[in-house]
Amino acid sequence: MLSDFKNKTAVLTGAASGLGLECARIAARLGMKLVLVDVQLDALNRVATALEAVGVEAMALQVDVSDAAQMEQLARRVQARFGAPHFVFNNAGVAAGGLIWESTAQDWQWVLGVNLMGVVHGVRCFTPMMLQAARQDPLWQGHIVNTASMAGLLNPPNMGIYNVSKHAVVSLTETLYQDLALVTDQISASVLCPYFVPTGIHQSERNRPAELAIDSASLSQRVGQSTLDKAVGSGKVSAAEVAQKVFDAVAANQFYIYSHPKAIGAVQTRLEDILQARNPTDAFAHKPELGEALKRALRAVD
DSSP states (O other), rough: OOOOTTEEEEEEEEEEEEHHHHHHHHHHHHEEEEEEEOHHHHHHHHHHHHTTTOOEEEEEEEOOOOOHHHHHHHHHHHHHOOOOOOEEEOOOOOOOOBBBBGHHHHHHHHHIIIIIIIIHHHHHHHHHHHHHHHHHOTTEEEEEEEEOOOOGOOOOBBBHHHHHHHHHHHHHHHHHHHHHHHSSSSSEEEEEOOOOSSSGGGGGGOOOGGGGOOOOOOOOHHHHHHHHHHHHOOOOSSSHHHHHHHHHHHHOSEEEEESSSGEEEHHHHHHHHHHHOOOOOOOTTTTTHHHHHHHHTTSSSO
8 A cells, every 4th residue: 555655756647637737746745756758748848847846856758658669668767767666647548439330440549559558558567667666675565546437337328439448447457456466465556437527638639640640520429529528628526636536545545436426326227237137228317318419419411
């Protein structure tokens, strides 16, 4: 259990905005040394400059988390400067919507590359060095937090590619927790499952690599983007509040971290569907007017 954060090292991906930025701010207040990682170099440098101005030791690195070689180089640079990190926040993520059969090969490569493989690379690059540090010091403690989503526990329609990526992160992190428990008592893991939180994730397209660009969005993808814009923009729980939940969970060795505990009711319904082998419950059963509006939008002539 990582309960004392002072002078410990934190690696945070997606650190230039949203949850990554707010976790970096909390880590700074707790006296941690920060490795700030993002693909947006200008925003990342502004964050690093602001934190260094108040005395925080920070290293800012532009990294595409979907790129195995870049992540391996990141791990080597962290090891060389700070040694094994005590806290790793695999948080970088992108969002994409649309009917699942309308997602292009480029869509799948981009979303799974960042949301899933970014977490995979973070786990495989940093866990071994953390385990080595734990073997060398019986008092050494570490924790890994992977950002999934409530979409990793549910399957809302017109969000298939995102759902798939986040379900995989939940599975990966549950397995990581169990695997770590087999080999050490000094390192653990948590999975963060936010609901709609006002961050920049709904504007992810700004960071899509040119080689994975698509010529034009389908009707369902445009509808999905509009829905996401409204949902994220109207979120009532702030990124700063969710970031505090992350640190509270790490200190308490709590595995599942939720931004909106009331949303768990929908997870229970899904699990009951599975246990009773009944067909999936309508995702809009609690708000049928939203489901009807989505149907009308998707059945319009493109």
